[in-house]
Amino acid sequence: MRMVVLGLGYLGATHAACMAELGHEVLGIEVVPEKRAQLAAGEVPFYEPGLPELLKRHIDSGVLTVSESYAEAADFADVFFIAVGTPQKKGEYSADLQYVESAIEELVPLLTRDALILGKSTVPVGTAEKLSLRADELAKDVSVEIAWNPEFLREGFAVEDTLHPDRVVLGTFPGDRAEAVCREIYAPMLEDGTPFIVTDPPTAELVKTSANAFLATKISFINAIAEVCDAAGADVKAIADAIGYDARIGRKFLNAGLGFGGGCLPKDIRAFMARAGELGAAEALSFLREVDNVNMRRRTRMVELTREVCGGSLLGKRIAILGAAFKPKSDDVRDSPALNVAGQIQLQGASVAVYDPKAMDNSRKLFPTLDYALSAADACEKADVVLVLTEWQEFVTLSPGDLEPYVRQRKIIDGRNCLNAENWSGAGWLYRA
Ligand code: UDX
Numbered sequence: 001m002r003m004v005v006l007g008l009g010y011l012g013a014t015h016a017a018c019m020a021e022l023g024h025e026v027l028g029i030e031v032v033p034e035k036r037a038q039l040a041a042g043e044v045p046f047y048e049p050g051l052p053e054l055l056k057r058h059i060d061s062g063v064l065t066v067s068e069s070y071a072e073a074a075d076f077a078d079v080f081f082i083a084v085g086t087p088q089k090k091g092e093y094s095a096d097l098q099y100v101e102s103a104i105e106e107l108v109p110l111l112t113r114d115a116l117i118l119g120k121s122t123v124p125v126g127t128a129e130k131l132s133l134r135a136d137e138l139a140k141d142v143s144v145e146i147a148w149n150p151e152f153l154r155e156g157f158a159v160e161d162t163l164h165p166d167r168v169v170l171g172t173f174p175g176d177r178a179e180a181v182c183r184e185i186y187a188p189m190l191e192d193g194t195p196f197i198v199t200d201p202p203t204a205e206l207v208k209t210s211a212n213a214f215l216a217t218k219i220s221f222i223n224a225i226a227e228v229c230d231a232a233g234a235d236v237k238a239i240a241d242a243i244g245y246d247a248r249i250g251r252k253f254l255n256a257g258l259g260f261g262g263g264c265l266p267k268d269i270r271a272f273m274a275r276a277g278e279l280g281a282a283e284a285l286s287f288l289r290e291v292d293n294v295n296m297r298r299r300t301r302m303v304e305l306t307r308e309v310c311g312g313s314l315l316g317k318r319i320a321i322l323g324a325a326f327k328p329k330s331d332d333v334r335d336s337p338a339l340n341v342a343g344q345i346q347l348q349g350a351s352v353a354v355y356d357p358k359a360m361d362n363s364r365k366l367f368p369t370l371d372y373a374l375s376a377a378d379a380c381e382k383a384d385v386v387l388v389l390t391e392w393q394e395f396v397t398l399s400p401g402d403l404e405p406y407v408r409q410r411k412i413i414d415g416r417n418c419l420n421a422e423n424w425s426g427a428g429w430l431y432r433a
Pocket of ligand 1: 256
């Protein structure tokens with residue numbers, strides 16, 4: 001099938017390459033010139049394991065092409081995926097829908113055949129219906145159907161999650177052809193038994209927001225328990241293991257530590273609260289404010305703990321920060337807990353040296369005033385304390401001997417509960433988590 005993907009960020013580039021992998025002919029639209037040039041040359045402008053090989057193969061074979069032209073898009077196909085960003089509005093909780101809206105405003109007047117627009121971006125409930133009304137106004141003698149087909153991919157596992165999703169969800173208006181089209185698009189996965197949930201657009205929109213709200217809640221739940229463990233001298237990891245054996249609870253997403261960041265969970269729970277407020281249901285989601293508070297408190301707690309380990313003041317101390325990405329296997333630093341902590345520590349008078357295996361360029365752009373190191377060892381040069389803030393494998397496998405020649409003091413804080421405490425304590429380090 002021929003199809004267009006509007007927006008080639010983390011979500012759109014992965015979706016476009018994966019649709020080509022499923023055998024479709026795909027045109028990707030990207031408005032940022034540098035990103036477009038890279039993608040057109042078969043390069044991925046961000047770090048995502050497995051994606052560069054897939055993208056290059058399909059760009060080289062010509063099955064996947066890239067353009068900036070909406071006119072070309074309107075001509076190319078009659079199935080369109082919207083994969084543009086829906087960031088948090090500045091100074092507000094709600095989602096900024098300007099990119100989704102402008103995709104509709106630009107595309108629909110150019111359509112000369114009936115078309116199906118499938119939304120992938122995470123949007124507030126009610127968006128598909130609003131866009132559908134607007135598309136009817138903009139369409140010139142053609143019928144434009146809008147349906148929502150949310151995406152659940154995780155960065156770092158984006159290709160795997162797109163090609164082998166846990167489920168495919170479609171929210172469509174009664175009588176529309178979206179279901180038949182999606183059955184054809186996703187045929188290989190549906191034949192493999194992937195559950196296909198067909199519902200109405202508001203439900204599909206809410207499936208996505210509810211899933212992210214639940215994941216965020218799970219993380220903040222265990223982090224709240226971690227606060228109690230700190231006070232009581234108990235071991236939160238053992239608690240997560242023990243309660244995780246209960247199949248109703250499950251062990252996944254119960255890793256206590258510095259909490260969640262990234263381009264999705266933090267802004268999605270805030271947008272969800274904002275939307276519930278607009279619908280008169282604010283009270284139903286008031287617990288999400290606490291989920292957000294617990295999460296933000298982790299960052300402050302890490303700074304306090306570092307100060308404590310430094311003897312009460314950060315002034316003049318040198319702190320090594322290992323990890324800048326919001327999670328391993330990603331170069332994404334949007335709302336990164338690690339960089340937030342680095343910034344706070346610097347503000348309190350310490351010098352920080354940050355190292356991340358993949359996120360250095362993005363970190364420099366977002367936090368130009370931090371000091372950046374060339375390697376983990378380089379970051380640890382004369383460090384008073386080492387902080388592990390993103391659990392990259394190369395940090396998890398560090399041994400005390402790897403850092404000893406560099407540090408000023410043998411003190412380490414494990415912000416992700418990812419190190420072997422006994423190894424470090426046994427080697428004479430002060431280990432805190
Ligand atoms: C998330 C959802 O998982 C995905 O389904 C959705 O499509 C987009 O948002 P992503 O943001 O890529 O994906 O990362 P995820 O793996 O969910 O991690 C989010 C954050 O939670 C990271 O900062 C991670 O470090 C943190 N986290 C995760 C924890 O602190 N503890 C955990 O147990 C799990």
